[in-house]
Each structure stands twice: as C-alpha cells, then as structure tokens.
Amino acid sequence: MWAVSIPVFLISYIGSFFITSKISILPQEExxxxxxxxxxxxxxxxxxxxxxxxxxxxxxxxxxxxxxxxGLYIVGFMSYFIYQKVKKKN
Known part of the structure; x- marks a missing residue:
C-alpha cells in the first residue's frame, strides 16, 4: 500500500501548486x-x-x-506504528 499511497499523495500535493499558479494569474473578477x-x-x-x-x-x-x-492512510499508519512501539516499550 505504501508503494501506491506515497506517490499518489506527492503527485496530488504537487498538483496543488499548479492550481495556485492558475488562480494567481486570473483577473480579480474571476x-x-x-x-x-x-x-x-x-x-x-x-x-x-x-x-x-x-x-x-x-x-x-x-x-x-x-x-x-x-494522506490519511500515511498518517494513520505512522500513528499506529508509533503506538505499537510505545506499547512494546512499556
């Protein structure tokens, strides 16, 4: 799942920069x-x-x-992983 989720997250994150550049060149009325x-x-x-x-x-x-x-999957997995490490340590 990591092989799919990280590239998709990064590609769509970079896509937000393109949306920003499209909006920034629009006239203010639009x-x-x-x-x-x-x-x-x-x-x-x-x-x-x-x-x-x-x-x-x-x-x-x-x-x-x-x-x-x-992104939610990545954050959820990392939270679960940290929780399991802390639980094992105690």
Missing part, C-alpha cells in the same frame, strides 16, 4: 468569487489562503480525494 475563507478585499489573486486552494482542488480535481485518502 478569482474572487472562488474565495471562501480568503477576504474579498485582497489585492492579488495570489494571496489566496491554502484552505481555499484545498477546497477548490476538491471541487475541480477528483484526484484530490485520493490525495486526502492516501
């Missing part, structure tokens, strides 16, 4: 309606908050759901 948490009075579209980029990527790219799932 990018501001996409803002949810970012204030409407920002000077540039590149000032978008990361949470808005995450939400936009969930709307526009279905691969983002795979990124979230694989």
């Amino acid at each position: 990018c501001k309606p996409r803002f949810i948490f970012t204030p409407q009075d920002v000077s540039y579209c590149s000032d978008i908050y990361p949470i808005d980029i995450f939400l936009i990527s969930l709307k526009t790219q279905p691969l983002a759901y795979v990124c979230v799932a694989s």
